Amino acid sequence: MDKQNVFVDPLRQFPGYLLRRISSATMAELSAGLAKLKLRPTEASILIVIEAQPGMTQSEIGRLLSIQRANMTPLAARLEARELLCRWQVDGRSSGLVLTAHGAAAAVKAREIMEGCERRMIERIPRQYRQAYLAALQALWESESKM
Amino acid sequence: MDKQNVFVDPLRQFPGYLLRRISSATMAELSAGLAKLKLRPTEASILIVIEAQPGMTQSEIGRLLSIQRANMTPLAARLEARELLCRWQVDGRSSGLVLTAHGAAAAVKAREIMEGCERRMIERIPRQYRQAYLAALQALWESESKM
C-alpha cells in the first residue's frame, strides 16, 4: 500500500503551499544535477550572473539574487579558491568579479543542467496551462520585486 | 536610483528560478504573519494536518508533508511542550497526535493567516492567468508525488 496517499492533505488546496513543495522538489533535483560539477544552486546562479555581466561586484550580485552581503563573502571566496572566478580591483573597497576560463566552462555546463531541469518541469504541466503559468510567475516576480 | 534594477538578471528566464524566488518571498511573508502566534510555517502545517485528521502519528504526518521522521521528533515535542497537541498511545511504539483546545484555536488562526497570504498572492496575478496557474501547480504537484 502507498502510505503517502492514505491520508488527505488539507494543505493541498493552498497554492502557496504547493509552490513551496514544488520548489523544494525542483531544487533537490537541480542540486543533484549540479553535484556533478560540485556546485550548489546558489553558486551556479552566481556564476551565471557573472557570465552575463562580468565585473559585477559582490554587493551588486547579492542585490540581484537576494543574497545578503554577509553571505556573499564565503560564497565568492569559495568560488575564487576553486579558481572559477577572479577579482579585479574597482576602487579601494570593491572588486569586480570575472569568470576564469575554468569558471566560464562551469557556467556553461551549469546553465545546461538548469535548462534540463526547467524543461522537465515544464513538460510535467499540461500543454494548455503552460503559457499562463509562465505569465503568472512573471507577474508574481514583477510584483514581488516592487515590494 | 534603484540599484536592484541596474543589472539584467539572466536567471529571470528560468521559471524554476522564479518559482524559488517567489516561494521564498511568500514563505517570508507567511513566517512574519505566523510570528504573531509564535508558530513557524512547518509547525502551522502540522497543526492544520492534525486538525483535519486527529490521531495521525508522527511518521504519517512526516510522510504527508515530506518531513523526515528524525526531524518530526523535535517539532512534535515542541508543540507538545507548548500544549498545542497531546498524544494518545496507539501501540507500543507510536502515538496518535491530537490537538488540545489551545492547539485547535491556534490551528484556526494559523489557517486564517495562511489564507490571507494565499489571497494576496493570487491577487498579484492578472485575473486571466489565475485558473491555469492553479491547474499547473496541481499538475506539478501530482506528478511530483508520483516520483
Add this chain to the structure above:
DNA sequence: TATTGTTATACTCTATAACTATA
C-alpha cells in the same frame, strides 16, 4: 525483518550585528 521514535550530527541557507576601510 520492517517500522516507530529517538539521538546525534552536519550541511545549507538565511539573518543580524558589529567592525574596517573606503567613498
Add this chain to the structure above:
DNA sequence: TATAGTTATAGAGTATAACAATA
C-alpha cells in the same frame, strides 16, 4: 554619512546514520 566587504554568530530546514523498542 553611506557603502563594500568582512567576521562572528544564530536560527531554521534538511539529511544521514545508528540505536532501542515494538510489530
